[in-house]
Amino acid sequence: MNTEPPTPARDATVAPAGTPAAPLLQVADLSVTFSTDAGPITAVRSLSYQVQPGEVLGIVGESGSGKTVSSLAVMALLPPHARVSGSVRFQGREILGQSDKDLSAIRGRRIAMIFQDPLSALTPVYTVGDQIEEAILVHADRGGGGRTAARARAIELLALVGIPNPRQRAAAFPHEFSGGMRQRAMIAMAIANNPDLIIADEPTTALDVTIQAQILEVLRTAQQATGAAIILITHDLGVVAGFADRVAVMYAGKLVEAGAVDDLFYRARMPYTLGLLGSIPRLDIGRRQPLTPIEGNPPSLVNLPLGCPFVPRCPMRVEKCIEVEPDLLPLAASGQAHAAACHRSDEIERLNMTSVDVFPAPARPAASGVRVPREKRGSLLDVRDLVKEYPLIKGAVMRRRIGTVHAVDGISFDIRESETLGLVGESGCGKTTAIIEILNLVKPMSGTIVVLGKDTAAMTPEERFAIRRDLQVVFQDPMASLDPRLPVGDILAEPMHAHGVPATDRGNRVRELLQLVGLQPEHANRYPQAFSGGQRQRIGIARALALQPRVLVLDEPVSALDVSIRAGVINLLEHLRAALGLSYLFVAHDLSVVRHIADRVAVMYLGRLVEIGDIDEVFDHPAHPYTQALLSAIPLPDPQKERRRRRIVLQGDLPSPADPPSGCRFRTRCQKFAHELDERMRQRCIDEAPALIDRTGSQDRLDACHYATPSSVL
DSSP states (O other): OEEOOOOOOOTTOBOOTTOOSSOSEEEEEEEEEEOOTTOOEEEEEEEEEEEOTTOEEEEEOOTTSSHHHHHHHHTTOSOTTOEEEEEEEETTEEOTTOOHHHHHTTBTTTEEEEOSOHHHHSOTTSOHHHHHHHHHHHTOOTTSOHHHHHHHHHHHHHHHTTOSSHHHHTTSOGGGSOHHHHHHHHHHHHTTTOOSEEEEESTTTTSOHHHHHHHHHHHHHHHHHHOOEEEEEESOHHHHHHHOSEEEEEETTEEEEEEEHHHHHHSOOSHHHHHHHHTSOOTTTGGGSOOOOOOSOOOOSBSOOSSOTTGGGOTTOOHHHHHOOOOOEEETTTEEEEEEOOTTHHHHHHHTOOHHHHSOOOOOOOOTTTTSOGGGSOEEEEEEEEEEEEEEEEOSSSOEEEEEEEEEEEEEEEEETTOEEEEEOOTTSSHHHHHHHHHHTSOOSEEEEEETTEEGGGOOHHHHHHHTTTEEEEOSOHHHHSOTTSOHHHHHHHHHHHTTOOHHHHHHHHHHHHHHTTOOGGGGGSOGGGSOHHHHHHHHHHHHHTTOOSEEEEESTTTTSOHHHHHHHHHHHHHHHHHHTOEEEEEESOHHHHHHHOSEEEEEETTEEEEEEEHHHHHHSOOSHHHHHHHHHSOOSOHHHHHHOOOOOOOSOOOOTTSOOSSSTTTTTOHHHHHTOOHHHHHHHHHOOOOOBOOSSOTTOEEOOTTOOOOOOO
């Protein structure tokens, strides 16, 4: 890492009101440039901010905005070819330009980092306990008690972050931990030496919402135990709303807005910030809130043009925006505590503009069949008592079956015309297995699958091939599902060719499909790698629509997209459903997205459905304890609501489907079982598996809990 001489801090550095003279961390004019074949990329541009002792600063922005690079620069962990300039002062001491020996006395002891992927950050050949001990011993003072004391401290830390049986688990290797437990171990390592500052880089990304809630609770515990300040880097504004004191928004390597958490969420004054807030589906509002996507993509950081880098995506751009890049300046009505980098921020503040004022939301389309009562609409997909099991095999030469994985265990649901069913649950609950069984269109191991009135067990090969026209799928990773060797036009024409659509009609249909999903007909000659993630997902949707299906199975279709891009894809799916009369089976772990797009929801846990019904009924008054825990774990992008909410934090991880608990499968993690039931009631949960039946007086609302009690958790 090449560093240039530090520069003094600018007056424009954003700091909280009443800032002490000596902040814990002061970053001033930080810039990071990488050399590439295409030219130099300045990933971080003149970044300035401060962090006070004990404060939580949230840094948010889309992928590629410079969040992670800036944090690595603060830790002096960038590769040697990175050119770094500016100043990073920690407790008054300049970090940039220090020798590796001097930095080693700070990193891990005074400043700690929690990385995004704990499996990559932990060494696979050492036990978790050994790695925590190493972090302690490297920074231990002489006479500190040696390895015995370090081992005791490691066990104490594992217990502090909520890992059960810490003495035994300290002897386990990282691959023997679940994702959530590995992240807990990373936090234990980070707080091992009572640091003054913890940098958490996307600590909850790729985790289930229940595990995310656990990790955030552990971070709060870690902060209380150490008194450390935290820099929380994330793309999830809901996490920031309930955790941070201040928020800094990055775009194209620079800060574009910064201030107290309430200022950012209720009084945002930069169009980009307003766009981010408007593109988030709200769990507490659902369809009543229109999504306002930010059109386009973040700019390339190679040879950025003059002016504001947000200009191509900003509806409020004027001539000055094209010519001059705005500085980050305090807002007139907010003082030094709230600053924005926009030539029109004063106008936004004066008119108190919201995201809908800046990014006009598309009108929600009305589906033709939505007014027809559900019971009068035809069933397109009917699944009854579906079972899918896998043998558990041991041995390489003498292979023998030692158990059974109960992936899907007797689930039932149906989807009517012009209806969207959301299928939700934690990773490993059986969602993907269920949709694979449906898409296979073969006789299931047990139960029935009826597609468009035809039982898959009785289908001939010809009928199975023909019905695939009406049942299509959109995959989670569009790049993996699109052939990189074919241009987009050929990818879209391929299913039409397979089903005998005349060649003369394919070209017109390809152009029609591209326009239908918001792309240009001339894009047909480009290859998938030439498109952004959101555009590739639109291509995947277009391919699924090529044969004019009636049912789409969507497997996590927006989970890999930035929040601003995600909103556009969600709006597109809603438009297509209304325009084409489609029905969706929407599989997701993000319940906020499901609330926005679905009519009904089915909640899965360990291979079984635990609750199913109308989306508003289930989300407003969930009856099953698992549904209540899932909903309470979803953060809301509303600081005031987050402060008032009752959080249900599940303990432990999902049990193995090869050895599910007896009776109610959720009882080992159930908050009601642990805290509300007497011994007689608990014994019933242990002995008797609850049936999925109506317990609330609504025939279309079913749950599988002996003691279901509808309650609001939002």
